[in-house]
Amino acid sequence: MRKIWIVAKRELMTYLQTPMAYALMAGFLMITGYFFSMSLLGSRAASVQSMLGNAGLILVFVAPILTMRLLAxxxxxxxxxxxxxxxxxxxQVVVGKFAGALMIMTALLLIMLVFPLVVDQFGNPDWGVVLSGYFGFWLMMTAFLAAGVFTSSLTDSQLVAGVAGVALLLLLWVIDWAAGSLGAPIGPILARLSITNHFVEFNRGIIDTKNIVFYLSLTFGFLFLGTRIVESRRWR
Amino acid sequence: MDMIEVNGVTKRYGKKSAVDNLTFNATKGEILGFLGPNGAGKTTTMRMITGFIPPTAGSIRVDGIDVVENPMAVSRKIGYLPEDAPLYPEMTVADFLDFMAEMKEIKGKGRRREIDRVVARLELGPVYRRLVGNCSLGYRHRIGLAQALLGDPEILILDEPTSGLDPRQRLEIRDLIRDLAGRRTVILSSHVLPEVQQTCERVVIINEGRLVAEDTPSGLAARLQGQSILRIQVRAPVEDTLRLLEDLPGIVAVKRDADGRNAGPPSFTVEMEPNRDLREDIFFRFAESNLPILEMTPVGFSLEDIFLQLITEDPERAQEDRREVIPS
Structure with a gap:
């Protein structure tokens, strides 16, 4: 546990001392801020649901760029x-690096709480739905970062790791599109694999253990694969 | 007691063997030089000793512990400077050393003390607050070495510890390594031969992944002393000298040295048959002819000569090497 913390601390320091993380966070906040304002102006509803839903797609790009450096x-x-x-x-190294990235992104998510706080000034948002949505978003982020750590283990090129990460997450994002046309038994399986479907329920205010388990197992799975790949690279 | 035992170790990458059935050891407190041309398998061997990569076959024991079975225990005993001293360029020297000390489980007040010690020892004071990536190559190399020395490990594995350093820095590193003699076991690799000659008590020479020789620097020299070479300077006409020398039984070749180093009578290099000392015969022969010998010096082999001779001993392989050089 101590070693994981030492590694995580170093990654956190590196993020804070290099411009990459700041650029990503600024970009992310800018785009989510735009989503937030547009949905607020358009619907005049006291909710952040639409903003969080759209932010997920931006996260598909941001998470792998943040993690591509870690192992590559x-x-x-x-x-x-x-x-x-x-x-x-x-x-320990793989988990530590992942934890470093997760800390930065968690900080970002906490900053994003400014959106519901703004809504709260002028209306009455349902805080249960808001927090459930943010919790679901955090879980999804955890899985995305683990996927990014995994692709970073595959190569020694940051760029390749980043592109592979985006491709992998985009595929998981749209994988349920095929579900309708394929039918049983493959269709329902693909629908279950979709990383968006599980988030939608959180964003509606439903915290279901099966969705929590989904994201956590995705996270553990990717971190386990990443560890195995780093190990096997040295055995070659 | 053997601190490091490398036993029949082979490392294959695909079909190519980087290291082929290599066996040697290092005793406690010894400074062992690991010598070979580029691509001989030095780095691969050192990586296997540190547990960074596993051997394909054979076993490595460090202080009696198998490297593959218990890499954690082995890594606690070893300080390692990899080739080209890789570091994190985005960290400051202070942060980097602190991180490495933490990783090496140096806790509490001892960590501050250890960092101060290696910073003083390697004179890193001037760059302590600077980013590693902004330091000069010489400093970066010393930072790498400082990192290896953290925690005063029992064993130091140093891959080319003096490459990229200027002569003064080289001297300092050499002193530092010699300071460790007797207390710590050191394996250092090099392809710069005087380096090894001056710091190491024993030398292991490898070529193409195979052990070529293993001895003390002077032992290696003695082994090849068989073919003795003399440098001789006589106040006499060149033709007379050549005639007198070439007539003498037991002399293989006589060559006139290029003039220039010192004016005056010409000097010659005389190669004698193995294991024959003809110095007295030469003396009397010239004395009989009333020609005074001004200088007669046995030419000792430098490690460089031995090295070249050992790795080209196999004429067939030497031939192959030459063929490889010529682009087809």
């Missing part, structure tokens, strides 16, 4: 050699 750069710079020859396991 260790290999490119050769620093994996000093890192992995200290008493640390590959799993």
């Amino acid at each position: 750069d260790e290999d490119r710079q050769g620093t994996s050699e000093i890192l992995f020859t200290t008493p640390v396991s590959v799993g």
Whole structure:
């Protein structure tokens, strides 16, 4: 646990000391702010549902760009050699790096609470729905970041890792489109795999354990795969 | 006691062997030089000893612990400077050393002390607050070395510790390594031979992943002393000297040295048959002819000569090497 924290702390420091994370956060807040204003002006409803729903698509691009550096750069710079020859396991490094990225994104999500607070000044948003939506968004973000860490383990090029991450998340985003035309048994399975379907329920104010389990298992699955791949790269 | 035992280790990448059935050891407190041309398998071997990559076959034990079975325990004993000293460029030197010390489980007040110690030892004071990426190559190399020394590990594996340094820095690193002799076990690799000659008590030479020789620097020299070479300077006409020398039984070749180093009578390089000392015969022969010998010096082999000779000993392989050089 201590090692995970040391690794996470270093990643957090790197994010805070380099411009990339700031640029991503600023861009993300700008676009979500635009979504928020537009939906507010359009519907005049005291809700952030539409903003959160759209923000998910932006997250498809932002999460892999934030994580693409994490494992790919260790290999490119050769620093994996000093890192992995200290008493640390590959799993600890992978989880630590993921945790660093998650901390930054969690901070971003907390900043995004400004939107419902603004609504609260002028109307009466349903805070239960708002918080359920934010919780669901946080879970989805966790899975996206884990997917980004996974693609970062595949290559020593940041760019390839980033592009692969976006492609993977986009595919999971649209995978249920095929569900209707394919029918049973493949169709329902694809619908279940869709990363959006599970979020929609949170955004309506429904916290269902099966949706929590979905995102958590996706997160564990990607982190496990990432660990295995980093290990196998050295065994080759 | 053997601190590091490398036993029949092979590392294959696909079909190509980077290291082929390599066996050697390093005893406690020894400074072992690991020598070979570029691409000989030095880095691969060092990576296997540190547990960074596993061997395809064979076993490596560090202080009696198998590297593959218990990499964590081994990594606690080893300080490692990889080739080209990879570092995190976006961190400050202070943050980087603190991070590495934390990773190496140096806790509490001891961590501050350890960092101060290596910073002082490697004179990193001037760049302590600077970003690693903005430091000069010489500093970066020393930061890498500082990182390896953190926690005063029992074993240091240093891959080309002096490459990219200027002569003064090289001297300092050499002193630092010699300071560790007796207390710590050090394996350092190099393709700069005087380096190894001056710091190491024992040398392991590998070429194309195979062990070529293993001995003390002087032992290696003695092994090849068989073919003795003399440098000789005589106040006599060149033709007379050549005639007198070439007539002498046991002499293989006589070559006139290029003039220039010192004016005066010409000097010659004389190659004698293996294991024969002809210095007395040469003396009397010239004395009989009333020709004074001004200088007669046995030419010792430098490690460089030995090295070149060892890795080209196999004439067939030497041939192959040459063929590879010529583009087809």
